[in-house]
Amino acid sequence: MIFTTKAMSSFQGRRGFLLGCATSIALISTPALAFSTSKAKALIGDAVNDINAIINSGKPEATMLIKFENVFRDYADVPRIAQLVLGPPSRTASNSQKSAFAKAFQTYLSRKYGRRFREFIGGRVEVNGAKAIKSYYEVTTTAHLQGEAPFSVVFVVADANGRFIDMKIEGISLIKAERAEIGAMLDKRHGDLDRMIADLKTMG
Amino acid sequence: MLFIRYPKIKMALMPLLVLLAACAGPEVASGIYDPFETENRRTHEVNRKLDRVLLRPSSGAYGKILPEEVRNGVGNFSSNLSMPSIVLNDLLQMQIGDAIHNSARLIVNTTLGLGGLFDVATKGGIPVRSSDFGETLHVWGFKEGAYIELPLLGPSTTRDTFGGVVNLILDPVGHMVAPRHRIVVTATSAASSLGDRYRYTDTIDSILYESADSYAQARLLYLENRRFQLGIGEGEEDDLYDIYDESYE
Numbered sequence: 001m002i003f004t005t006k007a008m009s010s011f012q013g014r015r016g017f018l019l020g021c022a023t024s025i026a027l028i029s030t031p032a033l034a035f036s037t038s039k040a041k042a043l044i045g046d047a048v049n050d051i052n053a054i055i056n057s058g059k060p061e062a063t064m065l066i067k068f069e070n071v072f073r074d075y076a077d078v079p080r081i082a083q084l085v086l087g088p089p090s091r092t093a094s095n096s097q098k099s100a101f102a103k104a105f106q107t108y109l110s111r112k113y114g115r116r117f118r119e120f121i122g123g124r125v126e127v128n129g130a131k132a133i134k135s136y137y138e139v140t141t142t143a144h145l146q147g148e149a150p151f152s153v154v155f156v157v158a159d160a161n162g163r164f165i166d167m168k169i170e171g172i173s174l175i176k177a178e179r180a181e182i183g184a185m186l187d188k189r190h191g192d193l194d195r196m197i198a199d200l201k202t203m204g
Numbered sequence: 205m206l207f208i209r210y211p212k213i214k215m216a217l218m219p220l221l222v223l224l225a226a227c228a229g230p231e232v233a234s235g236i237y238d239p240f241e242t243e244n245r246r247t248h249e250v251n252r253k254l255d256r257v258l259l260r261p262s263s264g265a266y267g268k269i270l271p272e273e274v275r276n277g278v279g280n281f282s283s284n285l286s287m288p289s290i291v292l293n294d295l296l297q298m299q300i301g302d303a304i305h306n307s308a309r310l311i312v313n314t315t316l317g318l319g320g321l322f323d324v325a326t327k328g329g330i331p332v333r334s335s336d337f338g339e340t341l342h343v344w345g346f347k348e349g350a351y352i353e354l355p356l357l358g359p360s361t362t363r364d365t366f367g368g369v370v371n372l373i374l375d376p377v378g379h380m381v382a383p384r385h386r387i388v389v390t391a392t393s394a395a396s397s398l399g400d401r402y403r404y405t406d407t408i409d410s411i412l413y414e415s416a417d418s419y420a421q422a423r424l425l426y427l428e429n430r431r432f433q434l435g436i437g438e439g440e441e442d443d444l445y446d447i448y449d450e451s452y453e
Contacts, residue, residue, distance in 0.1 A: 133441050133442075149326060149332070156445065166445070172425055172428045173444070176428065176444065177421065177424060177425065177428075
């Protein structure tokens with residue numbers, strides 16, 4: 001049946017779910033750290049502890065959602081994520097376009113995945129391990145959600161600034177999925193970045 | 205012997221075999237190899253229409269009429285029926301540990317789980333370690349091939365399409381069940397699919413109907429997730445993360 005093989009549907013469900021936690025964004029200063037595998041693991045350990053505390057807090061959904069946005073603000077490199085998602089067009093974009101895009105993207109992400117966030121409630125995420133891969137670290141975790149088989153979530157932590165720049169849920173990269181989406185939006189507007197940014201603000 | 209029992213399937217397989225042989229594709233499965241994009245996009249539009257007018261509404265009715273416990277029972281029963289096929293593929297891949305693990309699961313769910321209606325194995329720490337003939341082909345060294353969107357079935361690749369056909373033919377349950385009972389197996393599997401469509405309706409809707417390019421999005425998600433399942437590219441560097449280093453402060 002259409003798109004309903006177990007694999008397709010389950011990873012899509014999971015994707016929506018975890019991204020829900022990683023919703024919105026505030027621009028952050030990026031401290032220059034010399035990072036290490038153990039620090040990367042500790043960073044995601046802290047992030048995951050925050051997430052677990054939120055989804056088991058029993059607070060109203062709207063409150064939890066705001067706290068999730070804070071997790072993203074505290075542990076992720078949001079301008080970098082926006083730049084990676086925009087892809088090649090970010091090379092020719094002006095600085096004001098870049099920051100306008102980062103802001104619009106943040107709103108879009110938080111709307112798009114925020115609605116899915118209730119799938120998280122009552123679950124927990126466990127950190128398994130970390131390894132260095134050239135310029136970044138992969139921290140592997142397992143998400144245990146109610147009514148779902150446990151599944152893999154990998155956080156990608158940049159060596160340059162010690163913040164996470166991607167999340168891969170059962171192999172599906174947030175950056176790649178959103179880059180395809182943003183790329184399609186740009187194509188539909190014949191590459192007009194300003195128009196895409198304006199429309200993005202109302203989407204998600 | 206299998207082919208003698210299914211002469212029509214043998215005939216149907218021929219074009220697929222040719223396709224598999226002709227379609228080596230790129231050596232390393234990382235990017236997207238989609239030489240049939242025009243045809244695939246046409247199929248995608250048909251699939252979307254079928255989903256909108258048929259599958260989505262009927263899964264909605266299925267989900268609303270039947271209580272969750274019943275839907276779970278149907279899903280568990282269908283999943284348990286697929287276990288012999290998974291064990292067979294474990295053996296074909298020489299994954300003896302997985303074969304034992306999945307056999308234990310089959311036995312526990314068929315007995316304690318009342319014929320597979322309850323998934324007591326997962327609760328007892330024996331979750332399914334899924335496999336299929338597409339994975340067996342991968343283990344045997346076949347390349348991924350081209351991306352293909354199949355009518356009704358959705359995203360696939362040359363290798364997985366071929367694997368799916370072989371899976372149907374090899375399925376031990378299909379050989380053990382009397383012909384007059386096969387309809388039950390098929391109906392359970394169809395009902396289980398409706399249950400999945402219902403369960404993941406928000407996610408599937410967002411991809412099919414809210415994405416700027418639902419074809420490209422479904423293609424990416426399928427390929428990335430499938431490669432992850434098969435352990436392709438694991439631990440390798442992804443240049444995704446440093447392309448723009450020079451311009452980044």
